[in-house]
Amino acid sequence: MAEKVLVKGNEALAEAAILSGCRHYFGYPITPQTEIAAYMAKRMPKVGGVFLQAESELAAANMVFGAAGAGARALTSSSSPGISLKAEALSYIAGCDLPCVVVNIVRAGPGLGGIQPAQSDYYQATKGHGHGDYQMIVLAPSSVQEIIHLTADAFDLADLYRMPVMIMGDGMLGQMMEPVEFDLGERRKLPEKDWATTGTDMKRKHNIINSLIMNPDDLEACVRARYERYEQIKATEARAEEYMITAYGTTARIVKNAIVELRKKGIKVGLVRPITLWPFPEATYKKYADKVSAILSVEMSMGQMVDDVRLAVNDKVPVHFYGRTGGNIPYPDEIIKAMEEIAGGDK
Amino acid sequence: MQQVFKKPNALCDVNLHYCPGCTHGIVHRLVAEVLDELGIEGKAIGVAPVGCSVFAYDYWECDMQQAAHGRAPAVATGIKRVHPDKVVFTYQGDGDLASIGTAETVHAAMRGENITIIFINNAIYGMTGGQMAPTSLPGQVTQTSPYGRDPKTQGYPVRMSEMLAQTDGAAYIERVSVDCVKNVNNAKKAIKKAFQTQLDGKGFSLVEVLSTCPTNWGKSPIEALDWLRENMIPYYPLGVKKDKTTEE
Numbered sequence: 001m002a003e004k005v006l007v008k009g010n011e012a013l014a015e016a017a018i019l020s021g022c023r024h025y026f027g028y029p030i031t032p033q034t035e036i037a038a039y040m041a042k043r044m045p046k047v048g049g050v051f052l053q054a055e056s057e058l059a060a061a062n063m064v065f066g067a068a069g070a071g072a073r074a075l076t077s078s079s080s081p082g083i084s085l086k087a088e089a090l091s092y093i094a095g096c097d098l099p100c101v102v103v104n105i106v107r108a109g110p111g112l113g114g115i116q117p118a119q120s121d122y123y124q125a126t127k128g129h130g131h132g133d134y135q136m137i138v139l140a141p142s143s144v145q146e147i148i149h150l151t152a153d154a155f156d157l158a159d160l161y162r163m164p165v166m167i168m169g170d171g172m173l174g175q176m177m178e179p180v181e182f183d184l185g186e187r188r189k190l191p192e193k194d195w196a197t198t199g200t201d202m203k204r205k206h207n208i209i210n211s212l213i214m215n216p217d218d219l220e221a222c223v224r225a226r227y228e229r230y231e232q233i234k235a236t237e238a239r240a241e242e243y244m245i246t247a248y249g250t251t252a253r254i255v256k257n258a259i260v261e262l263r264k265k266g267i268k269v270g271l272v273r274p275i276t277l278w279p280f281p282e283a284t285y286k287k288y289a290d291k292v293s294a295i296l297s298v299e300m301s302m303g304q305m306v307d308d309v310r311l312a313v314n315d316k317v318p319v320h321f322y323g324r325t326g327g328n329i330p331y332p333d334e335i336i337k338a339m340e341e342i343a344g345g346d347k
Numbered sequence: 348m349q350q351v352f353k354k355p356n357a358l359c360d361v362n363l364h365y366c367p368g369c370t371h372g373i374v375h376r377l378v379a380e381v382l383d384e385l386g387i388e389g390k391a392i393g394v395a396p397v398g399c400s401v402f403a404y405d406y407w408e409c410d411m412q413q414a415a416h417g418r419a420p421a422v423a424t425g426i427k428r429v430h431p432d433k434v435v436f437t438y439q440g441d442g443d444l445a446s447i448g449t450a451e452t453v454h455a456a457m458r459g460e461n462i463t464i465i466f467i468n469n470a471i472y473g474m475t476g477g478q479m480a481p482t483s484l485p486g487q488v489t490q491t492s493p494y495g496r497d498p499k500t501q502g503y504p505v506r507m508s509e510m511l512a513q514t515d516g517a518a519y520i521e522r523v524s525v526d527c528v529k530n531v532n533n534a535k536k537a538i539k540k541a542f543q544t545q546l547d548g549k550g551f552s553l554v555e556v557l558s559t560c561p562t563n564w565g566k567s568p569i570e571a572l573d574w575l576r577e578n579m580i581p582y583y584p585l586g587v588k589k590d591k592t593t594e595e
Contacts, residue, residue: 024425024428024429026425050428050429052424052428054421054454055450055451055453055454056450058418058421058450059418059421059424059450059451059454060421062414062415062418062421062422062425062451063421063422063424064425065412065414065415065418065421065422066394066412066414066421066422066423066424066425066427066429067425067426067428067429068425069412069422069425069426070392070412070425070426071429074425074429088415089415092413092414092415096412096413197392197410197411197412197426198392198410198430198433199390199391199409199430199433199434200388200389200408200409200410201389202389206407206408206409206410206411207410207411208404208405208410208411208412208413209404209411209412209413210395210404210411210413211413212401212402212413
């Protein structure tokens with residue numbers, strides 16, 4: 001067993017990336033994720049890696065595009081406004097079927113918004129970042145320990161399915177210190193990157209990394225093949241914890257406290273916590289749709305994931321929403337009140 | 348029979364899509380000849396831009412990656428940092444390099460990024476059908492400067508080579524032209540020196556190539572060459588703008 005150490009979420013993520021074999025980090029400062037860049041600036045030179053502070057988030061994400069094409073495990077991190085800028089490169093990375101990991105330590109928006117914790121980028125992360133028909137896998141850790149495991153998973157999933165993977169947290173998770181073990185556990189076997197630009201050495205035909213396909217039928221076929229892969233990911237990779245108030249990330253931890261109190265009050269309630277936001281763990285919700293009398297989605301947004309919950313249960317059970325936004329964090333008391341109102345209304 | 352002329356090995360045996368009289372084909376060939384002569388096709392990785400040369404990934408036999416509009420120097424940086432022992436180059440037009448990608452270009456130069464950029468300056472946006480470029484000359488008529496570029500409202504053309512020569516990280520910057528045989532020969536020498544600069548690990552190298560766009564200039568290929576000579580060269584003087592390659 002590895003030694004327990006006390007570490008910040010952002011720094012745990014950076015170290016987990018290095019332990020996962022990431023040697024190329026490209027970033028640009030933005031609160032509340034800058035500890036990732038600062039940690040990488042210190043650590044990368046010591047492990048023979050590259051830390052590069054780019055001139056913009058645009059450039060940083062496009063450097064990741066280049067490094068990923070060249071076959072490296074590449075990482076960039078940012079917070080909401082910066083992710084909007086990285087969206088361009090994410091579309092190209094997805095269009096070229098390249099693996100990479102991008103971190104969004106979400107802050108409240110829109111615009112410059114604030115720097116307090118928020119989950120108001122759920123739509124952006126799961127429905128649309130850059131242009132075009134594509135998806136990213138989105139992982140939502142809710143503890144520093146889980147950040148470490150999901151960072152390792154993120155690099156593996158990216159390499160396995162040749163697509164960008166996002167780790168989505170918030171300022172609370174990024175800044176919080178918790179005791180953790182840096183043990184990545186057993187990892188999966190991954191395919192060779194025989195498609196990468198490494199130089200032909202005059203021994204093979206040239207590799208071309210490209211998303212420009214001018215023939216509509218060819219482009220459609222390429223997109224459809226990608227979506228077939230997405231179906232496979234939905235079937236095999238969606239993960240959730242199984243209960244009945246539903247929340248992810250930081251919010252899920254607050255919900256757990258509320259659930260303890262609600263159970264004391266005799267309300268039978270559990271938590272469904274999506275760990276993958278895309279693919280959304282629809283099967284878990286479907287399984288419970290017949291067994292629960294109501295679902296409450298709690299988010300640090302005006303209600304984004306709740307749409308996916310409603311789609312998953314398909315009107316079999318009423319889906320309610322409680323949220324705070326702007327950087328406000330829901331207190332357990334507020335969640336208890338919201339759940340009591342729903343439970344009371346059902347009587 | 349003795350063979351006196353052939354297609355360079357590094358150039359793919361395909362039809363180029365460029366318009367008649369366009370000078371992209373000449374510059375593609377020069378790059379391929381240099382890859383051959385330096386024996387670096389197998390270790391070269393090229394980055395294709397967005398613009399008329401968007402399909403450049405199909406034209407050289409080396410590994411190639413596409414970039415978004417303007418981002419080629421950032422993509423090349425990513426590749427070079429993964430493979431510092433390979434030869435990484437971008438091929439970009441003026442809209443790509445001097446407008447939407449100005450930040451990426453300037454900062455790659457300031458970092459002294461050990462890459463080579465071939466910069467095609469034809470004073471117009473070609474692929475989108477002839478709009479004003481950052482390099483369009485004062486008075487030049489284009490789709491988006493139908494009364495001629497007026498510096499009072501549309502700004503002045505940018506001399507990228509002179510600008511980049513000011514950066515400490517730039518090792519070798521030269522402006523050349525492909526309007527006549529003599530200048531084509533000089534252009535090849537400059538391109539070769541730029542790649543050699545990278546091979547020697549000296550830092551950022553860029554060759555700006557004054558080029559023609561007969562289609563969007565509304566001229567015959569020969570008129571276009573004359574127009575380049577008479578109008579572009581006076582505004583964009585040829586020559587070496589920066590050379591740190593002899594420094595230790």
